[in-house]
Amino acid sequence: MTRPTERISLAEVARQTGTMLRRADSAHFKEQERPTLADLTESLFFSPGDGRIWLNDQRMLLWHSSAMGHLRRELIDTLGLERARGLLTRAGYVSGARDAQLVRERWPDSDIGNVFMAGTKLHALEGVVKVVPLRFEFDLDRGIYDGEFLWEHSSEDDEHIAAYGLGTEAACWGQVGYATGYVTTLFGQMVIFREVECRSMGANVCRVIGRHAAAWGDIAEDLRYLQARDFRSLPAAAPAAAAVAAPARRARKGEGQDRHEIVGASSAFNSACHQLDRVARTAATVLFTGESGVGKEAFARRLHRIGMRADKPFVAVNCAAIPETLIESELFGVERGAFTGASQSRAGRFERADGGTLFLDEIGTLSLVSQGKLLRALQEGEIERVGGTRTIKVDVRVVAATNVDLQAEVRAGRFREDLFYRLNVFPIHLPPLRERRDDVPLLMNHFLQLESRRHGRSPTGFTTRAVRAMLHYAFPGNIRELQNLIERGVISAEDGAAIDVVHMFRREQLSHESLLAIGAQGTLRPGEQAPAPLLELLQQHVGSGTPLPEIEQRLLREAVAAAGGNLSAAARRLGLSRAQLAYRLERGDTPPRRRGRRIGP
Numbered sequence: 001m002t003r004p005t006e007r008i009s010l011a012e013v014a015r016q017t018g019t020m021l022r023r024a025d026s027a028h029f030k031e032q033e034r035p036t037l038a039d040l041t042e043s044l045f046f047s048p049g050d051g052r053i054w055l056n057d058q059r060m061l062l063w064h065s066s067a068m069g070h071l072r073r074e075l076i077d078t079l080g081l082e083r084a085r086g087l088l089t090r091a092g093y094v095s096g097a098r099d100a101q102l103v104r105e106r107w108p109d110s111d112i113g114n115v116f117m118a119g120t121k122l123h124a125l126e127g128v129v130k131v132v133p134l135r136f137e138f139d140l141d142r143g144i145y146d147g148e149f150l151w152e153h154s155s156e157d158d159e160h161i162a163a164y165g166l167g168t169e170a171a172c173w174g175q176v177g178y179a180t181g182y183v184t185t186l187f188g189q190m191v192i193f194r195e196v197e198c199r200s201m202g203a204n205v206c207r208v209i210g211r212h213a214a215a216w217g218d219i220a221e222d223l224r225y226l227q228a229r230d231f232r233s234l235p236a237a238a239p240a241a242a243a244v245a246a247p248a249r250r251a252r253k254g255e256g257q258d259r260h261e262i263v264g265a266s267s268a269f270n271s272a273c274h275q276l277d278r279v280a281r282t283a284a285t286v287l288f289t290g291e292s293g294v295g296k297e298a299f300a301r302r303l304h305r306i307g308m309r310a311d312k313p314f315v316a317v318n319c320a321a322i323p324e325t326l327i328e329s330e331l332f333g334v335e336r337g338a339f340t341g342a343s344q345s346r347a348g349r350f351e352r353a354d355g356g357t358l359f360l361d362e363i364g365t366l367s368l369v370s371q372g373k374l375l376r377a378l379q380e381g382e383i384e385r386v387g388g389t390r391t392i393k394v395d396v397r398v399v400a401a402t403n404v405d406l407q408a409e410v411r412a413g414r415f416r417e418d419l420f421y422r423l424n425v426f427p428i429h430l431p432p433l434r435e436r437r438d439d440v441p442l443l444m445n446h447f448l449q450l451e452s453r454r455h456g457r458s459p460t461g462f463t464t465r466a467v468r469a470m471l472h473y474a475f476p477g478n479i480r481e482l483q484n485l486i487e488r489g490v491i492s493a494e495d496g497a498a499i500d501v502v503h504m505f506r507r508e509q510l511s512h513e514s515l516l517a518i519g520a521q522g523t524l525r526p527g528e529q530a531p532a533p534l535l536e537l538l539q540q541h542v543g544s545g546t547p548l549p550e551i552e553q554r555l556l557r558e559a560v561a562a563a564g565g566n567l568s569a570a571a572r573r574l575g576l577s578r579a580q581l582a583y584r585l586e587r588g589d590t591p592p593r594r595r596g597r598r599i600g601p
């Protein structure tokens, strides 16, 4: 079997060329079925600096098994065994369904059997139970699934036995829920797991059997714990996704403008949305505050869409983008002959927004003179065109936005206090992206869809490394910057391949303090850093049939030639020291010798 060389990994390139790669673990594992345990552990990373643990793009928790045991006991004692069992089964189901989704999205090309097996690896990785598969077979087309597994070291049994001792009933409820949720979500048909032997019943290990619902016969009891009548009414698989879908769906009903959809599920985002929903159906003036790029216009559009003026125009003006000399005619319109160049009369934005919403972005940049005229328009509900004499009644809801502290501007004498109070009726602060980091994965997915559609490209998603870089990045330019990065990634990545770090970031954008990831020995180590440019150059050239050391030599010489023979400059460009470059060039002149394969931390 020939393996396409284009798919060669960075680790393999590093091994063949002897290039230093700071990623040390993936080469330790045999290329088993993907996703391998190494693939899955690579997706788990810790960001202790901001109190988060991620499994790819899912936020995870590390908490005490004994705390889980405590919660479990309280549930049983207060609600009774039946209801407690139901709750834990359903919570387990949600967890399994999330993991299935994760594996499906992250490894879309994996063989379905390997994806089934990934669930057993994840269940172990998450510290819940060690799964030993005894047998499993399935036929998706014929609706067959039949599997038998042993569960060793079940955490649920540890806690159950500690609290209640041995009994006559199986107790791994959450784990049964997980297996059911995982396989059912993957299979798209109901597959039910039952624990037929359990440590809580005195067995040495637990034994579970999973079968297609139709093969079990009576599944009323299983469904009762899942609180489901049938497959369709199973517990929601994706609580986070559901939270996002709601505002997104509502947005779509309106103008169908994807570009202005607001997406998020974090508490900071939800609190802004609640404020927005509260004020939308009133006539109040709203002032959005927040850094550049946090989505103030998108929020203003949504305010308009869900408000009472939705069928009337929404007109946006960026005050900073219009020269001071033109702002008045832009806002209020102009009569013919008012000034040189005004060859015909024209309505201003106020008139065009009549009956609807006028969004004034970067209001803090208006001059004091313009502020005075704006204030009069707001107070009187009427305007006068530049060079005109008649007053025109306008009915406009004004929504303003600023990225500066207007109160400080008032104190500094640069912003009229009366206008400030006129605008600041209902302020809504939009948090910067770094304060709603939980939304980064959702936004990544949202803009991936959007930009792929817009540019007619079809990247498969993001590499683990790219997800990591995004989760760690500070986003000084907020959502707009995130969207730009993804647009760049969508354009740069090959169709049918995943977007990687190099497709989105310039090298200097990346921080060198990394996240912590799980090393091959199961201990935390610094997460992988961006590979050296040389390594990336090499990776781009594999597949040509030329041995890698030869490609390396060619690249090195090209770089030196491009730098006019200046070794230091060429080395900088390649991400090497001058000495390393000199050594590598010299090595190319001598016959290749076997180098030890030392890959380790």
Ligand SMILES: [Zn+2]
Pocket (backbone or CB within 6 Å): 151, 154, 157, 170, 171, 172, 195, 197, 198, 199, 200, 206
């Ligand atoms: Zn058990």
